[in-house]
Amino acid sequence: MNRRVLATIAGLTLAGACVDATAVALNPKGLGQVLLFPYYTVNKGQDTLISLVNVGDVGKYLRVDFYEGYNGRPVLGELHLFLSPHDVWTAGISADGDGAKLTTSDRSCVYPASLPGGEDIRTTGLRFRTAGFDGDYAIFQLDGGPTDMSRVREGTIHVLTIGDIVPGSETDERIRHVQNGTPGEGTPADCEQVHSAGIAELTAPTDTLAGSAAIVDVTQGTFYPYNADALSDFSDMVIFTSSAIHPSLLGAANSDESTVFGAVAHVFADRGTPLQLDYHEGIDAVSAVLMADHLYNEYLVSDNLGSNTDWVVTFPTKRFYVDTYYTGGAGAMPPFVEEFDGESNILFRGIIYDREEGETTWPPENNGPPPLSGLKGTLPFEVNVISWLNDTAPDDPSGVFGSKLRPNIAPYADAGWAAFDLDPEVQPHALPPDASGKILRGLPVSGFMAYNIVNRQAQPGRLANYSGVFAHRTSVSCTTADPQATCQ
Numbered sequence: 001m002n003r004r005v006l007a008t009i010a011g012l013t014l015a016g017a018c019v020d021a022t023a024v025a026l027n028p029k030g031l032g033q034v035l036l037f038p039y040y041t042v043n044k045g046q047d048t049l050i051s052l053v054n055v056g057d058v059g060k061y062l063r064v065d066f067y068e069g070y071n072g073r074p075v076l077g078e079l080h081l082f083l084s085p086h087d088v089w090t091a092g093i094s095a096d097g098d099g100a101k102l103t104t105s106d107r108s109c110v111y112p113a114s115l116p117g118g119e120d121i122r123t124t125g126l127r128f129r130t131a132g133f134d135g136d137y138a139i140f141q142l143d144g145g146p147t148d149m150s151r152v153r154e155g156t157i158h159v160l161t162i163g164d165i166v167p168g169s170e171t172d173e174r175i176r177h178v179q180n181g182t183p184g185e186g187t188p189a190d191c192e193q194v195h196s197a198g199i200a201e202l203t204a205p206t207d208t209l210a211g212s213a214a215i216v217d218v219t220q221g222t223f224y225p226y227n228a229d230a231l232s233d234f235s236d237m238v239i240f241t242s243s244a245i246h247p248s249l250l251g252a253a254n255s256d257e258s259t260v261f262g263a264v265a266h267v268f269a270d271r272g273t274p275l276q277l278d279y280h281e282g283i284d285a286v287s288a289v290l291m292a293d294h295l296y297n298e299y300l301v302s303d304n305l306g307s308n309t310d311w312v313v314t315f316p317t318k319r320f321y322v323d324t325y326y327t328g329g330a331g332a333m334p335p336f337v338e339e340f341d342g343e344s345n346i347l348f349r350g351i352i353y354d355r356e357e358g359e360t361t362w363p364p365e366n367n368g369p370p371p372l373s374g375l376k377g378t379l380p381f382e383v384n385v386i387s388w389l390n391d392t393a394p395d396d397p398s399g400v401f402g403s404k405l406r407p408n409i410a411p412y413a414d415a416g417w418a419a420f421d422l423d424p425e426v427q428p429h430a431l432p433p434d435a436s437g438k439i440l441r442g443l444p445v446s447g448f449m450a451y452n453i454v455n456r457q458a459q460p461g462r463l464a465n466y467s468g469v470f471a472h473r474t475s476v477s478c479t480t481a482d483p484q485a486t487c488q
Contacts, residue, residue, distance in 0.1 A: 032230030044402030056208030059165035069383030072319030144342030163202030292474035293442030306454030308399030354413030
């Protein structure tokens with residue numbers, strides 16, 4: 001079944017019969033209409049703090065969604081956020097028994113601020129739900145993954161700009177903060193009257209949204225901050241939303257720049273070559289700007305430094321290609337090859353280096369040293385937290401974030417780096433050809449490396465923790481369906 005038709009059936013659609021969108025791109029400067037946060041967690045006594053900033057001179061109407069990490073099923077959706085000009089919204093995800101919840105003390109208008117049963121975002125917090133994967137909600141069938149509350153404890157966050165708010169409109173006046181002369185005490189004029197019905201007071205979204213997150217352990221004194229991935233030019237029209245409509249990354253489509261299909265992506269391929277690709281499916285355009293055939297980063301696991309390293313490797317669009325909810329039972333779609341049924345395995349090849357040119361292949365070849373523990377040579381989930389640990393059992397959580405979504409790789413040395421080939425010969429990965437036959441190789445990926453160092457000798461009787469976060473480096477290659485053609 002065509003994914004665009006399926007999206008309409010599932011309630012994932014945009015206003016009107018035809019919606020225009022400009023050419024989507026990954027903005028390295030951090031501003032856009034869509035923000036993708038590759039990881040949140042409440043494991044290991046940690047909280048995840050998020051911050052959304054409107055750097056523009058007009059208000060914004062946003063949709064904020066939280067997804068679990070196995071298969072990207074929703075755990076808290078339909079959170080409507082209204083940012084006035086130059087406004088900032090902050091919130092935190094924290095543990096709630098076996099699950100997680102979202103709380104905020106921020107005054108910006110959010111809807112719904114409370115739910116039946118007494119939950120309130122500013123007091124009790126809004127609890128993450130299991131309805132997206134436990135079989136109790138008819139739309140979402142069981143997917144073979146866990147059905148208990150612990151599944152909501154780590155995942156991803158997506159923020160979409162539904163539209164900018166017309167200056168001087170009723171909604172604009174209601175969400176603007178009334179100042180009393182004391183910094184930090186501005187309060188919106190009338191949040192009670194603001195909700196998702198104010199569609200007529202919206203204009204096309206602009207690329208003026210920024211976001212960041214930090215995974216924090218107050219007790220241990222660790223702090224892992226990172227910037228969200230920003231997608232610019234996602235849409236040049238208002239994205240309609242109501243209780244029956246669920247905007248998503250499927251909405252990047254029908255660009256004015258399109259020559260054939262309708263979903264255009266701007267991508268920098270190897271050697272900085274700028275490419276314009278024209279896809280039939282909006283989600284393929286989004287995936288294109290995230291594509292990588294190789295992923296690179298470092299690791300540090302020195303016993304002398306008391307250090308651990310986790311790699312967060314997230315595939316932000318994977319659910320749209322492997323989950324039957326989106327594919328209509330058609331099986332996995334390229335660039336992914338295995339439908340999700342508890343797992344959706346991605347095979348890859350890697351080379352692990354020390355800092356002095358020493359190396360080993362992974363998975364190991366011939367009779368080389370086995371740098372692998374408790375892993376079948378795959379990345380099985382939408383979010384994968386690769387734990388660089390020695391001598392651990394397969395079910396042990398990762399060393400830095402305490403993740404359960406973790407393949408475990410025993411490092412080749414105390415410190416070094418690794419290159420992961422996301423388009424190996426054993427299981428090639430590539431997007432379908434665009435309108436001109438250009439093929440991007442690899443997979444749509446995001447994430448970062450995080451390490452922690454424990455200094456037990458900071459002072460007599462004192463323990464000091466140091467932490468660092470570094471985004472993955474990637475490359476992407478382009479081939480063509482016609483051997484005589486080139487990627488231009």
